[in-house]
Amino acid sequence: MEEELDFWSFVELANRRLATEYGFRHQLATEVLLTLNRASDLVTYDLEAAVHRPRGRSWSAFRLLFVVWLAGPLEPKSAARLTGMSRAAVSNLMKPLVADGLLDRVPDEHDGRSVQLSLTEAGRAEMVSVFREHNEREFGWTEALTEEEQRILVMLLGKLITARAGSDTRSRR
Amino acid sequence: MEEELDFWSFVELANRRLATEYGFRHQLATEVLLTLNRASDLVTYDLEAAVHRPRGRSWSAFRLLFVVWLAGPLEPKSAARLTGMSRAAVSNLMKPLVADGLLDRVPDEHDGRSVQLSLTEAGRAEMVSVFREHNEREFGWTEALTEEEQRILVMLLGKLITARAGSDTRSRR
């Protein structure tokens, strides 16, 4: 009766017990979301450990730099929305990045309360260099799927997200 | 030229700039993983905020109780593996849960270094009650997809996870 459960046999066990012993109705929902979270955790942890930590950056710092890089000069509020972080998190992350000379932070001309974030030249250079490695490792994850499978995956996840976005879900402030 | 980007238009913008301005090759990989992480974040944040925080438990505490509940008496090491947390995280999480009388922690009979975790009667009762609400809210997320779509989603995510699991990925220690 040796167990030595792994993730997949645990999901199976959970399914069985939730249904037969406790009579819960939505095991497939549990299975979908367990798998979703596990996949996201694995990928994120791998990219952070393999690409970003060795260069002295956190996963969150990368995400912030990434949106500022590609979405041009940006208010912190928009950066928070695009990354899914809170405004406070953006504000805290900014400090060391500005100090390291990757991020520029200039007062907004039209709104004295606000601020515009952009990458410095050094920041752009670092993102180009980091993203090369990041993107290769991303590819290492997704190449297990055909292109069509990847498109289906994006479509299904999109459906999951947007269906709920309309209802009572609050996004992170 | 008003922007007001949201997540989807940002993904589109990122795709375009990464391809045309910087010549990166694997935009679809980026799109898949951005969407994956966003979906996972949204779902997790929603469940934590709607179900678990109001009851005074963190998302991580719930995950730990969940695996101990369903995978029976368990060593901390196994609990860490199944939840994807580090052993230290499990050890830290355990303390308040034992103090609150939800978790039992008894020395292992066959290995003096180890320990067996199980739910107390109160712990079991709380999980049954919490999971009722949790599962209903999970269903609220997944019901946007047909049952077949959900099975495809699980299958694709499984493919993503297991293909890479064999290679040089280190799981969290």
Added chain:
DNA sequence: CGAAACCAGTTTCGAAATTGACTATTTGTT
């Protein structure tokens, strides 16, 4: 115009997770 409501960003503080060191036990080797 001026007060009140509102909104943007920051700061502070607390919760939680990871890394690495440490203790105790077990396993493997000679």
Added chain:
DNA sequence: AACAAATAGTCAATTTCGAAACTGGTTTCG
């Protein structure tokens, strides 16, 4: 049998992040 290496769990230090309070600028409307 003895000792080295590996393993389990815990603890301490550091990092990260968010909630809530706070500061200051902007808009609304009498």
